[in-house]
Structures are given as structure tokens and as C-alpha cells.
Amino acid sequence: MDSLDAIERINILLREEKITRDELSRRTGISYNRWLSVIQKKTQLRHGEIQALGEIWPDYKMWLAFGEEMPEVGQISPMTKKAQEDLGTAGKAG
Template structure:
């Protein structure tokens, strides 16, 4: 899974309104990104990291470090199910 794929996963989990309020990226741009009409940029990655601080490391690297509170949506889901 690429950083773009990870970003799109988080965008899919979030409210576009919340994303718009979390940074400088406006609502129409988030809609375009979500629909695949625009690419995720560095600014959007930073906003996602702000909105989901527990996923920052995973978002950037694809790795988790649960010992320091850095997980992924999949890890969190597995822990809730187990």
C-alpha cells in the first residue's frame, strides 16, 4: 500500500467538513481528491497527520509502532475485534 493509498483510506474515514476545517485545503479540493480527480499533496498529508495523530507514522511509512502509540486503522480494527 502506497502513501497515497494510506491517505485515501484516511480521507474515506473522515468527514470532508472536518478535513476542510483542519487545514488550508478547502472542501472542493478534498472532494476532488476523494473522487480521484486530484492527487494528494504534502499539505493534505500534513492535515491527515493532524487529524489522525495516532496514524502519522503509518501514514508516512506504512509501518506501525504500537509501543509508542503509532498504529494503523487495520491494527485498531483488529484490536477492537479481538
């Protein structure tokens, strides 16, 4: 398990996937202001927000929720995805 909290993982996801908060709001159906409050740690992250992110990025569900990866079942982080792409091993388990 990594030492990042869920909000830090969301910020990494947005940066690695090059997603703006406007696009995040549009894709999740969660308001821009709600995401802004969550990302700035002004309010607590709700289950529904993690669930919405998991629907958009199913490969990141476990990492987003728990900070853990299980590449053998396709549960990775954005950093692992980038490393796989850089090495040309995306989609290859084990």
C-alpha cells in the same frame, strides 16, 4: 510497508474513522474541493495534507506517510486500532 498508496490510505482512514469529506475539510482547514481532487487522484497529494491529517490523527502519521506501523511507539493504522478495540488491547504496547 504496505502496497497501498497514500491516497488509498487516506480513503481507508476516512472510512474507518467514519469521516465525511465535509468534516475532513472542516477539521483540516483544507477546502472540500482540494480534498475531492486529491481523493479522486486528479491532483497530487501535498506534504501539507499529510501533515494536516497527522495533526488530527497523530497515531496514524507513519502509516499515512509511509504505509508502515510501529505499534511499540504508538504508530498504527486504523485497522490496527479497530483490531485492538475489538480485542480490548487498545493502548497496550508489545
